[in-house]
Amino acid sequence: SREVKPEPSLVEIVPGLSVGGDEFIVMAGPCSVESEAQILQSAHAVKAAGARLLRGGAFKPRTSPYSFQGLEEEGLKLLAAAREETGLPIVTEVVNPRDVELVARYADVMQVGARNVQNFALLKMLGQLDKPILLKRGMATTIQEYLMSAEYILSEGNRRVILCERGIRTFETATRNTLDISAVPVLKSQTHLPVIVDPSHATGHARLIAPMSYAAVAAGADGLIVEVHPRPEEAASDGPQSLKPADFAAMMKKLAAYAEVA
Numbered sequence: 001s002r003e004v005k006p007e008p009s010l011v012e013i014v015p016g017l018s019v020g021g022d023e024f025i026v027m028a029g030p031c032s033v034e035s036e037a038q039i040l041q042s043a044h045a046v047k048a049a050g051a052r053l054l055r056g057g058a059f060k061p062r063t064s065p066y067s068f069q070g071l072e073e074e075g076l077k078l079l080a081a082a083r084e085e086t087g088l089p090i091v092t093e094v095v096n097p098r099d100v101e102l103v104a105r106y107a108d109v110m111q112v113g114a115r116n117v118q119n120f121a122l123l124k125m126l127g128q129l130d131k132p133i134l135l136k137r138g139m140a141t142t143i144q145e146y147l148m149s150a151e152y153i154l155s156e157g158n159r160r161v162i163l164c165e166r167g168i169r170t171f172e173t174a175t176r177n178t179l180d181i182s183a184v185p186v187l188k189s190q191t192h193l194p195v196i197v198d199p200s201h202a203t204g205h206a207r208l209i210a211p212m213s214y215a216a217v218a219a220g221a222d223g224l225i226v227e228v229h230p231r232p233e234e235a236a237s238d239g240p241q242s243l244k245p246a247d248f249a250a251m252m253k254k255l256a257a258y259a260e261v262a
């Protein structure tokens with residue numbers, strides 16, 4: 001907490017790249033890794049626009065068991081190939097404690113999804129890794145519960161935790177979730193950990209990504225994680241909340257007026 005550690009923590013991703021400092025860090029890429037061409041195109045596009053990390057899911061926690069579940073290790077290999085080509089570090093989700101070791105062999109940042117925010121066995125395992133963890137807020141976790149989930153990782157010895165507000169469940173149906181923008185300053189007042197915003201999952205609509213991203217800067221966030229797909233209409237998951245590369249580039253240009261982006 002801020003009481004124990006008053007100054008903000010910088011979470012190093014790779015030497016020379018940290019979250020929580022002066023630079024506003026944008027992570028971007030498709031919801032799911034689908035093919036070599038798709039992830040390479042995405043990686044080049046988001047890098048050209050100024051993203052500092054590539055996102056992409058190889059293990060997907062889908063609401064329906066009949067939906068695309070991800071390419072698993074093949075997806076991790078494609079992410080590693082995209083990192084090789086672009087130099088972008090990769091952030092990817094681990095869904096099952098059984099896969100921690102496998103995902104850690106490829107990932108620069110291990111993502112814990114909203115649905116696993118209270119998977120304490122998974123959190124404890126990640127606490128024993130020497131790797132940054134992107135811990136998403138659950139869709140029904142209070143700030144206090146969310147911070148306790150972060151403690152599960154920290155208390156095992158891994159200090160490199162990045163928090164992510166990705167929308168919570170409310171009565172509102174116009175958006176997929178409700179972006180709790182106030183969570184950003186609340187979290188920042190209570191913890192030294194960096195806080196980023198995921199406007200894709202928070203809203204469910206590509207056209208809402210840019211305005212919520214500017215709001216994230218104004219609220220004091222340390223960065224964003226945004227879904228970008230070369231052809232959102234063909235995406236295997238979350239197409240409606242994915243920006244086309246050109247729209248992502250336009251947003252990044254505007255963001256540069258508000259924040260220090262690469």
Ligand code: PEP
Pocket residue numbers: 031057061112113114115136166198201
């Ligand atoms: C994702 O990042 O694709 C994802 C599944 O996010 P969340 O866990 O926030 O729903």
Ligand code: MN
Pocket residue numbers: 031032201227237238
């Ligand atoms: Mn997604």
